[in-house]
Structure formats: C-alpha cells, structure tokens
Amino acid sequence: MADIETAFEHSGLGNPHVREFVRHWAGITGAARVEVVSAADDGRLIEEALAAGEIFPAGEGRYYSRSYPKDTARSEERTIVATSNPADKGVYDNWRPSSEMKPLLERQMSGASAGKTMYVVPYLMAPPGSPLHAYAVGVELTDSRPVVLHMIRMARVGVEHVEGLEDPSMFVRAVHVTGDLPAMQHGTPDDQRYFVTVADERTILHYGSSYGGNALLGKIAHGLRQAAYDGYASGKFLGEQFMLIGIEDRVAGRTWHICGGFPSASGKTNLAMMLPPDALGDRYRVFFYGDDIAWLWVNPDDGRLYGLNPEFGVFGVAKDTNEKTNPTALESVGPGTGAIFTNVAYNPDTQEVWWEGRTPEPPADVAGWLDWKGEPIADRPEGSTEPWSHPNSRFTTTLANVPNIAPDYESPAGVPIDGIIFGGRTRDREPLIRAITDLAEGVYDGLTLGAEATFAAEGVDGQLRYDPMSMRPFMSYPEGPYAAQWLSIVGAASEQPIFAHVNWFQRDPEDGHFLWPGYRENLRPLLWLMRLKDGTVTGRSTPVGILPTEEELDLEGVDITPADLETVLSIDVERWRQEMGFRQAHLEQFDGLPEAIWAAHRRVAAALESADVDTAATPG
Numbered sequence: 001m002a003d004i005e006t007a008f009e010h011s012g013l014g015n016p017h018v019r020e021f022v023r024h025w026a027g028i029t030g031a032a033r034v035e036v037v038s039a040a041d042d043g044r045l046i047e048e049a050l051a052a053g054e055i056f057p058a059g060e061g062r063y064y065s066r067s068y069p070k071d072t073a074r075s076e077e078r079t080i081v082a083t084s085n086p087a088d089k090g091v092y093d094n095w096r097p098s099s100e101m102k103p104l105l106e107r108q109m110s111g112a113s114a115g116k117t118m119y120v121v122p123y124l125m126a127p128p129g130s131p132l133h134a135y136a137v138g139v140e141l142t143d144s145r146p147v148v149l150h151m152i153r154m155a156r157v158g159v160e161h162v163e164g165l166e167d168p169s170m171f172v173r174a175v176h177v178t179g180d181l182p183a184m185q186h187g188t189p190d191d192q193r194y195f196v197t198v199a200d201e202r203t204i205l206h207y208g209s210s211y212g213g214n215a216l217l218g219k220i221a222h223g224l225r226q227a228a229y230d231g232y233a234s235g236k237f238l239g240e241q242f243m244l245i246g247i248e249d250r251v252a253g254r255t256w257h258i259c260g261g262f263p264s265a266s267g268k269t270n271l272a273m274m275l276p277p278d279a280l281g282d283r284y285r286v287f288f289y290g291d292d293i294a295w296l297w298v299n300p301d302d303g304r305l306y307g308l309n310p311e312f313g314v315f316g317v318a319k320d321t322n323e324k325t326n327p328t329a330l331e332s333v334g335p336g337t338g339a340i341f342t343n344v345a346y347n348p349d350t351q352e353v354w355w356e357g358r359t360p361e362p363p364a365d366v367a368g369w370l371d372w373k374g375e376p377i378a379d380r381p382e383g384s385t386e387p388w389s390h391p392n393s394r395f396t397t398t399l400a401n402v403p404n405i406a407p408d409y410e411s412p413a414g415v416p417i418d419g420i421i422f423g424g425r426t427r428d429r430e431p432l433i434r435a436i437t438d439l440a441e442g443v444y445d446g447l448t449l450g451a452e453a454t455f456a457a458e459g460v461d462g463q464l465r466y467d468p469m470s471m472r473p474f475m476s477y478p479e480g481p482y483a484a485q486w487l488s489i490v491g492a493a494s495e496q497p498i499f500a501h502v503n504w505f506q507r508d509p510e511d512g513h514f515l516w517p518g519y520r521e522n523l524r525p526l527l528w529l530m531r532l533k534d535g536t537v538t539g540r541s542t543p544v545g546i547l548p549t550e551e552e553l554d555l556e557g558v559d560i561t562p563a564d565l566e567t568v569l570s571i572d573v574e575r576w577r578q579e580m581g582f583r584q585a586h587l588e589q590f591d592g593l594p595e596a597i598w599a600a601h602r603r604v605a606a607a608l609e610s611a612d613v614d615t616a617a618t619p620g
C-alpha cells in the first residue's frame with residue numbers, strides 16, 4: 001500500500017522492524033489508511049474527534065467520551081496470557097498455548113478495520129533514559145481515535161521512541177482492533193472478545209473493546225502483564241500494580257518513598273494523591289509518583305531497591321472522587337488540563353460532568369443532563385434510582401497535571417524504596433497497620449492479600465477474595481516462580497525495605513461505622529512505619545507483625561474514640577487463627593511456592609497458636 005510508505009516518510013518513522021510490523025497488520029486488518037502519531041498531534045486529533053462526535057467538549061480544554069454500553073470495564077474471563085511453554089500456566093494467568101491463540105486472533109482481526117484508519121502509536125512506558133528502557137518501548141496499532149487520545153495522556157508517545165534503539169527489533173508489538181461492538185455477544189458462551197498477551201513473543205493482541213483497560217495497551221497489557229513476564233524472564237525486575245509516593249519531612253530534611261498494592265476499589269488513587277492532615281501540613285509533604293504501576297529493580301549504583309512509574313498519566317475511577325476523598329484528583333482534571341472523562345453523566349448545554357459521589361446530591365436542575373448512556377435524566381420515571389454515571393466511569397489526565405507531582409518524577413532510575421505496603425478493604429481482623437521486617441514474611445503477606453467479598457455470594461464467613469500483591473487480574477506467569485522472583489529481586493537489595501499491611505476500613509460490628517477516619521489521616525501510620533524502619537520507634541510485637549503503640553502514632557488532631565483506637569491497634573487472635581486455614585488453602589493452589597514462604601506461613605500460624613488471646617503479645 002503506497003499510502004503506508006507515505007505515512008512512514010511523513011512521520012519520520014524509519015525503524016524497519018516497526019515498518020514491517022505495521023505493514024503486516026495493515027494487511028490483516030484491512031485498514032483503509034495508516035497514520036503515524038506523535039504527542040504533538042494531540043490538538044489536531046482532538047479537533048477531528050470533536051468534529052466526528054467521538055468526544056464532546058467538557059469545559060475549557062476538557063473532553064467527554066462515552067463507550068458502547070456493554071463495553072465499560074476490563075474483562076478478566078476474556079483476558080489470556082499465551083506462550084509456547086505449558087509450564088507458564090499458573091492459577092490466575094489464564095494461560096493458553098500461543099499456537100492456538102495467535103491464529104484465532106488473526107482470524108478475528110481479519111478485515112475487521114476495513115474502512116478505518118489504523119493509527120500507529122509508538123510509545124515508551126518508563127521515564128526517558130531509564131535503565132529499564134529496553135523493556136519499555138512499544139508500538140500500539142489501533143483503529144480507534146479516542147484510544148489514541150487516551151494513549152497520548154497515559155504513555156509517552158512519539159516516533160522518537162522507536163528510532164535509534166540499540167536493538168531496533170526490541171519493542172512490544174501491540175495490536176488493538178475494536179471490532180463491531182454490538183456483535184461481540186458480551187458475557188455469552190459465544191463471546192467474541194479476546195485480550196491476549198503472547199508474553200514470550202512480546203506481542204499483545206486485543207480484539208473487541210475500546211474501553212481503556214482493554215484498549216490502552218501500554219498500560220495494563222504492557223506495563224503490567226508483559227513487564228512482569230519480562231522482569232521474570234530477564235531476572236531483572238518486578239512489574240506490579242502499585243502506587244508510589246514520597247513523604248518529605250521538612251524538619252529532618254529527608255524524603256522516604258513507599259510503594260504498595262491494593263486490590264481495586266480499595267482507595268489506591270486516593271492514597272497516592274493524599275495531602276497531609278492540617279495538623280502535620282507544615283512539617284510534611286506528600287509527593288505523587290504514580291497511582292497504578294511500579295517497576296521495581298535493584299540499582300547497582302547504590303545497591304538499593306528502586307521503584308519507577310512507567311506511566312505518563314492517571315486513568316482514575318471517577319466515582320466518589322470529591323473535595324474530601326481526593327481534592328488533588330479534582331485539581332488534576334481542572335480547566336485546561338486536557339483531561340478526558342469517560343462514562344460519567346454529561347450536560348451538553350453547560351458542558352458540565354457529574355458522577356456519583358462528586359457532590360452529595362446530583363444537580364438539582366436536570367435540564368440538559370444525560371446519563372452515561374446518553375439518555376436524558378429528565379425522561380426517567382419519577383423516583384428512578386439508576387445511577388447517572390457508570391460505577392467504573394473514569395478520568396484520564398497526565399501526571400504533570402497532578403498538583404503534588406514529585407519534582408523528580410521523571411528520574412530515569414526511579415526512587416529508592418523504603419517501604420512496601422499491602423492493603424485491602426477488610427471490615428475486621430486487619431489492624432490499622434502491622435509492620436513486617438522479614439522479607440519472606442512480607443512476600444507471604446503480599447501473596448495472602450485479600451479484599452472483602454462485597455456480596456454474600458462471592459465469599460463466605462468473612463472469607464476474602466485473595467488477590468496476591470493486587471496482581472490477580474494481571475498475573476502473567478505462575479505464582480510459585482512469582483514468589484521466588486520477589487525473594488530474588490528484593491533479596492538482592494543491600495538495604496531491605498520494610499513491609500507493612502494497612503487497613504483503613506475496619507468497621508464497628510454493631511453500627512458499621514468506620515473506626516479510623518482515613519483519607520489524609522492515613523499519613524500517620526505511614527510516618528510511624530518510616531520511623532520504625534529508621535529505628536526511632538519500636539512498636540510492639542504481635543504474631544502477625546509489629547503494631548504501633550498509641551503514643552508512637554502521632555494523633556494530634558485525629559477524630560477517633562479511645563475504644564475505636566484500641567480496636568484498630570490490636571489483634572483479634574481468634575479471627576486470625578480462623579484466617580490461617582483460608583490462607584493455607586489459598587497457598588496450596590500454587591505449585592512450586594518457595595519453602596521460605598511456607599516457613600513464613602508456619603511461623604505466623606505457630607505464633608498465633610501460642611499467643612495470649614487477650615493481649616495478643618508474642619510470648620517470651
């Protein structure tokens with residue numbers, strides 16, 4: 001196709017391997033045109049998308065987009081990791097042979113972009129100049145212009161990222177074909193959608209969705225699944241669904257860095273964008289590095305564990321984002337930010353957007369308001385309780401728009417990691433924070449991370465849905481080697497990060513109120529953790545980790561009753577003993593779990609067995 005060659009020439013795309021990849025898939029998908037994209041094309045593409053009715057204006061320099069109504073979330077069942085090695089099959093990676101998946105996807109994608117433009121999006125998932133650069137280069141082909149606009153916000157996009165590479169053939173080959181969405185048979189036995197990462201060929205083939213989590217291939221498919229696999233195959237790094245923050249103590253003149261994983265709907269973005277409580281605001285500042293992905297590696301310069309955010313933007317859940325829960329997020333999608341809102345409620349007359357939890361009540365004057373499906377709110381029957389926005393509605397904005405972005409967020413190596421935390425929504429048992437100083441016990445804690453099952457049908461007897469390291473939907477190799485990879489990467493660091501399990505969500509069993517006020521107050525347990533690592537506090541030992549004493553936790557200005565405080569700072573030994581049985585069954589699913597992990601499990605179980613139920617102190 002002469003047109004393709006012209007597109008290469010115009011854009012300066014010279015990499016022969018990228019050219020070959022584009023020609024190959026243009027042939028299969030039957031796209032009518034090819035266009036090579038750089039971030040500088042954003043303004044023009046925005047204008048084109050507005051003119052085509054693919055996006056709508058949402059106030060100064062902000063935009064609104066709406067998905068096909070059945071295409072609003074990631075689909076875990078349709079997501080597959082394929083390789084040529086059956087030993088890559090784990091419990092959660094949904095492994096299939098690549099010899100089966102590649103021809104299948106080629107058939108699905110065959111002719112499926114007919115009449116459309118195929119956009120070529122060269123991108124980088126890392127700060128420029130990063131030591132992990134070789135794993136960060138990719139090219140996404142997509143037949144959706146809104147996907148291109150999202151990619152420009154979520155990844156560093158430009159032809160320069162694929163030119164002059166040390167190995168010009170080393171880039172992730174990512175193909176996104178939208179397909180005929182109404183014909184996908186969503187959720188039926190004949191579901192047509194496939195979201196496949198061919199991990200050992202560094203190829204991503206996603207068909208049948210234009211929703212972010214399925215279609216922005218730099219983010220989850222490359223940034224998590226492929227990166228985790230690459231980190232394992234090379235033995236060099238970990239790719240985790242982690243937030244990453246810095247906490248600066250202006251009095252002591254130092255900054256700590258903490259990263260950590262939380263299953264979805266556990267407040268990871270809110271935590272990453274947190275502001276200090278007023279009482280501590282003069283002394284501390286919290287810096288944002290990332291809210292969703294961290295790559296962890298050992299920096300040979302100083303032997304420490306480093307973390308970097310490979311992303312360029314934030315793809316946050318809009319629901320419940322407001323002045324109290326996350327003022328930082330609101331500012332980061334303010335006028336002039338170029339933010340894109342997806343599947344929230346929209347008013348074309350006023351160009352306003354709204355989502356559940358944005359304000360306590362929806363706008364009183366419903367004139368002009370459309371729900372996330374584009375249907376007028378005014379047409380709803382009296383008393384309708386249907387939400388205005390989709391529960392998984394999103395905002396997309398670049399990191400640079402986040403007001404407390406760390407000054408060194410583009411540091412090529414990332415930042416040294418002092419602490420690794422895990423947390424989920426847990427209504428009982430899990431205290432506010434319990435610190436773990438032993439590596440194997442920390443990894444064990446991550447592997448047994450869980451979030452409360454939200455409906456009775458999903459879990460029984462307070463059982464959690466386990467979500468190892470918050471990676472359950474993103475696992476790309478088996479859990480045993482995954483645990484070994486953790487022990488090997490973090491174990492190689494000269495200075496060990498401290499681990500902790502946190503829980504902001506403990507509730508009163510009688511009236512259900514949250515015991516800990518949360519949000520900005522969450523800085524306090526994190527400060528305690530850093531002091532524990534530095535040796536300036538000692539905490540108190542329990543069978544499941546070290547807990548702060550009341551005195552050690554700086555509580556100035558915190559609104560909490562003494563009884564609630566006592567509960568969040570203690571261990572319910574009976575509940576913990578019960579939990580150990582569930583954990584045992586959870587871990588037994590995994591082949592080849594390192595003995596160190598089993599030893600950690602047995603140590604915790606034995607300590608719980610011999611613990612004094614009333615004080616939960618460790619005997620001896």
Ligand code: OXD
Pocket residue numbers: 074213264292315
């Ligand atoms: C997710 C996301 O689905 O980050 O976890 O979008």
Ligand code: MN
Pocket residue numbers: 241292
């Ligand atoms: Mn995520």
